[in-house]
Amino acid sequence: MLNAENIRGQLGTKWAARNLIFKEITESTNDDAKMLGEEDAPHGTLVVADVQTSGRGSRGRNWETPGGSNIAMSLLVRPTAPPDKISVLTLIMGLSIAQGVEDLFADNEEFADYPQIKWPNDVVIAGKKICGILTELHMNNDNTINNVVIGVGINVNMNSFPEEIEDIAGSIYTQTGFKVDRASVVAACMKRFEENYEKFEKTYDLSLLKEEYEDRLINRDRTVKILDPRGEYEAVALGIGDDGALKVRLSDGNVVNINAGEVSVRGLYGYV
Numbered sequence: 525m526l527n528a529e530n531i532r533g534q535l536g537t538k539w540a541a542r543n544l545i546f547k548e549i550t551e552s553t554n555d556d557a558k559m560l561g562e563e564d565a566p567h568g569t570l571v572v573a574d575v576q577t578s579g580r581g582s583r584g585r586n587w588e589t590p591g592g593s594n595i596a597m598s599l600l601v602r603p604t605a606p607p608d609k610i611s612v613l614t615l616i617m618g619l620s621i622a623q624g625v626e627d628l629f630a631d632n633e634e635f636a637d638y639p640q641i642k643w644p645n646d647v648v649i650a651g652k653k654i655c656g657i658l659t660e661l662h663m664n665n666d667n668t669i670n671n672v673v674i675g676v677g678i679n680v681n682m683n684s685f686p687e688e689i690e691d692i693a694g695s696i697y698t699q700t701g702f703k704v705d706r707a708s709v710v711a712a713c714m715k716r717f718e719e720n721y722e723k724f725e726k727t728y729d730l731s732l733l734k735e736e737y738e739d740r741l742i743n744r745d746r747t748v749k750i751l752d753p754r755g756e757y758e759a760v761a762l763g764i765g766d767d768g769a770l771k772v773r774l775s776d777g778n779v780v781n782i783n784a785g786e787v788s789v790r791g792l793y794g795y796v
Contacts, residue, residue, distance in 0.1 A: 526574055526595070530707035540599065540718040541570035541710070549575040549591070553598035554660055554675040561600050561662060561671035568718075569600040572710060576677075594695070595678040595706050599714075601721065602671050605728040607661065610672055611784065612730050612768040614659040616720050617674050618645030619737050621655050623720075624713030625696060628704055637700055640742040642795070643761070643770045644784040647678075648742055652694025653795065654679045676713075680706050692795045729766040738763045743791065748772070751788040761789070 528546035535541055543566050550556055553571040560569055576589035576596035589596040599617075603610060622639035625647070637650045647655035658675040679695035681703045697703050723732040730737065738744060743761040750757050750772065759772035762779065769781035770789065782789075 526572070526706040526710075528572075530705070531572065531710050534708055534711035536711065536715045537568075537718045539566075539568035540714040540721075541568065543569040545569070545571045547571065547573045549573065549577065550596075551578040552576065552675075553596050554658065554673050557598035557600045557673040557675075558660065558662060558671075561673065565600055567600070567602040570597060570710075570714065571600075572597040589677060590682070593682040594680050595676070595709060597678075597710060598673050598675040599717070600671055600673055603669060604725060605669075607663070607667075607669055609728040610659070610661050610669070612724065613672060613674055613721075614645045614657050614784070615641075615730065615737065615764075615768045616724055616733065617657050617659070617676060617717060618647055618655070619733060619740065620717035620720050621647045621657075621676065621678065621713050622740055623716040623736075624709065625649070625654075627712045627716070628708060629700070629702070632702070634702075639740065641737065641740045642742050643764070643789055644768060649694060649696065649699035651795070652699055653692050654694055654696055654699060678709060678713075680704060680709055727766075730764065730768055731766045734764060734766060743789065746791075749790045750782065751790060752782075753787075 528544055550573045553573050556571045573596045575591040618641050622641055625639045640648045642648050645657045646653045656677045660673045662670045664670045681697045682695040683698055685693045720733055744763060747758055748761050750759055759774050762771040762773055764770055765781055769783050771779055771781055773779050
């Protein structure tokens with residue numbers, strides 16, 4: 525069961541989610557965390573909801589969380605990094621979710637579907653997206669960082685999806701055949717995020733996490749379709765830079781970096 529007591533009972537962190545706010549229903553955990561940030565909530569504050577009615581996804585999409593099956597959560601952090609380094613936190617959370625989900629199945633010999641990442645931060649199991657992430661930076665009037673809220677939606681035990689997303693979306697359950705305790709998912713992912721965040725704070729980039737991220741990059745060394753507002757093109761995905769940009773090799777052999785927010789990447793024949 526997803527509740528504050530069960531999450532706290534499984535936490536293995538020093539600061540991540542130690543200030544835990546659980547809500548049966550809310551409009552947006554990101555909005556809740558933003559408000560808490562304005563009230564000086566501590567670094568590592570986590571808002572978790574069973575039901576989210578007005579969540580936000582990337583590019584203005586809605587992300588609703590029905591009760592009893594999924595996770596909506598938002599983590600408040602107060603980085604020491606400069607504002608131009610914050611975008612990589614989205615990739616770090618994506619890596620942390622993939623690692624955390626895999627950790628849940630560490631002793632299950634029947635688990636064969638390694639969680640992967642579709643750049644920059646979609647977590648994918650057996651070709652379907654099980655997680656979305658939205659990071660929001662909140663600044664002070666003097667252009668210093670007040671806080672960063674990283675919103676996460678994880679499809680855990682959901683078994684059906686709206687027609688418009690059923691070709692893309694899956695859950696841990698639909699993609700593995702196993703139902704899992706949602707509180708254990710929260711705890712496992714927070715443990716991994718705490719570890720990864722502390723590495724980020726040493727360098728303010730992905731240099732200490734790049735190898736683990738690239739090991740999960742689903743389109744690495746494969747031809748992908750780059751959806752650029754200036755025109756679509758194909759390239760071979762090579763990996764990421766320390767700044768989180770995707771390195772691709774163009775048809776003329778040149779290697780260039782592309783940045784999240786400017787373009788989208790798809791597989792040649794579908795989502796991945």
